[in-house]
Amino acid sequence: MRSFFPANILVIFLLTGCATIKKQDLVVVSLTQFTPSVIGSPFTGQFEKGLFRTSLDIGKNHMTGYTLIKKTSDSSWRLVFASEIGMTWFDLELVKGKLIKYSVFGPLDKKTLINIFKQDFNALIGTAEARPSLKIFSVVETENYAIVGGNNPIVKYRIDYEKRKSGVAQKMVIVNPAINLRMTLTMMGR
Amino acid sequence: MSEKITSSGKFFFKKEKMLRWEYTAPFSYLIIIINDIMYVIDEDKENKINLQTNKLFREINNIILGAIQGTLLTYPKNFKATLFDARSLYLASLFPQSAKLKETISEIDIYFNKSDYTVDRLIMREASGDFTRIEFRSKKLNQPIADEKFFPR
Numbered sequence: 001m002r003s004f005f006p007a008n009i010l011v012i013f014l015l016t017g018c019a020t021i022k023k024q025d026l027v028v029v030s031l032t033q034f035t036p037s038v039i040g041s042p043f044t045g046q047f048e049k050g051l052f053r054t055s056l057d058i059g060k061n062h063m064t065g066y067t068l069i070k071k072t073s074d075s076s077w078r079l080v081f082a083s084e085i086g087m088t089w090f091d092l093e094l095v096k097g098k099l100i101k102y103s104v105f106g107p108l109d110k111k112t113l114i115n116i117f118k119q120d121f122n123a124l125i126g127t128a129e130a131r132p133s134l135k136i137f138s139v140v141e142t143e144n145y146a147i148v149g150g151n152n153p154i155v156k157y158r159i160d161y162e163k164r165k166s167g168v169a170q171k172m173v174i175v176n177p178a179i180n181l182r183m184t185l186t187m188m189g190r
Numbered sequence: 191m192s193e194k195i196t197s198s199g200k201f202f203f204k205k206e207k208m209l210r211w212e213y214t215a216p217f218s219y220l221i222i223i224i225n226d227i228m229y230v231i232d233e234d235k236e237n238k239i240n241l242q243t244n245k246l247f248r249e250i251n252n253i254i255l256g257a258i259q260g261t262l263l264t265y266p267k268n269f270k271a272t273l274f275d276a277r278s279l280y281l282a283s284l285f286p287q288s289a290k291l292k293e294t295i296s297e298i299d300i301y302f303n304k305s306d307y308t309v310d311r312l313i314m315r316e317a318s319g320d321f322t323r324i325e326f327r328s329k330k331l332n333q334p335i336a337d338e339k340f341f342p343r
Contacts, residue, residue: 053217062235064235066195070193085211085221087316088316091320188217
């Protein structure tokens with residue numbers, strides 16, 4: 001498999017001018033305090049663990065499988081993404097916002113990408129560490145919410161919480177335009 | 191992690207290099223290998239992979255087909271094999287030799303049925319300690335399978 005991140009990645013980013021988040025379909029929501037339940041995040045309240053059908057596209061590379069997300073303590077979350085044939089793409093744990101790497105499939109094991117995962121998964125779950133840096137939007141013409149964050153164009157992200165059922169999103173879509181990353185998590189059970 | 195995820199489906203193999211690995215539960219997912227082309231088809235995307243040029247998937251293909259055909263046992267460059275003889279089965283434990291493969295897989299255990307020498311079970315152990323167990327049940331041998339079964343879509 002090709003390496004996802006060539007050594008001259010920064011040069012490529014500069015030459016392409018850094019794709020950014022498009023916000024035409026978003027309306028900012030004024031909230032004094034971020035709470036995951038407002039946006040329909042499933043990772044709140046009584047959530048202990050959930051299984052998600054997952055696809056991850058990075059550039060031209062397409063990976064699919066299951067992601068198990070499990071709350072391992074009040075301040076830690078384990079995320080394991082494995083292919084349908086059982087091979088682990090990544091096995092990570094967020095502990096107080098920091099990322100522990102248990103196993104990462106070779107071509108994905110790049111510092112830049114791991115840092116992006118750390119940021120995206122903190123935001124997806126809505127950990128205390130992610131909350132100050134994200135903004136909440138409502139999506140025009142739907143009842144969905146999206147969050148946008150990232151402190152520079154390379155790590156800028158947007159996460160959409162879609163297909164709400166009883167107020168809980170059944171599908172989450174993470175997009176990092178600068179590296180052409182799109183990850184879709186569809187809830188199978190929790 | 192101690193969590194277990196179970197999926198099921200159908201597996202077709204036709205000599206020499208035609209394979210259809212079809213998951214039906216908990217969702218549909220299809221892998222087809224026909225000669226040196228691998229198709230991976232999930233609900234919204236079809237990926238065509240040339241195994242001649244893609245080293246990683248060539249290795250995966252070698253493992254899948256090699257386990258079924260028994261050729262993994264004669265693949266000393268990539269795997270060192272230890273054989274065990276039990277009452278109703280033979281066990282072949284394969285240990286990867288290349289550093290690249292060792293990063294992902296620590297051991298592959300293949301259980302052969304003594305009555306017909308087909309594979310009953312395959313356990314792929316990862317370096318991280320996770321493992322995948324594949325059970326082959328309700329086997330039908332030497333039944334006709336149309337070539338179309340190995341065409342994507």
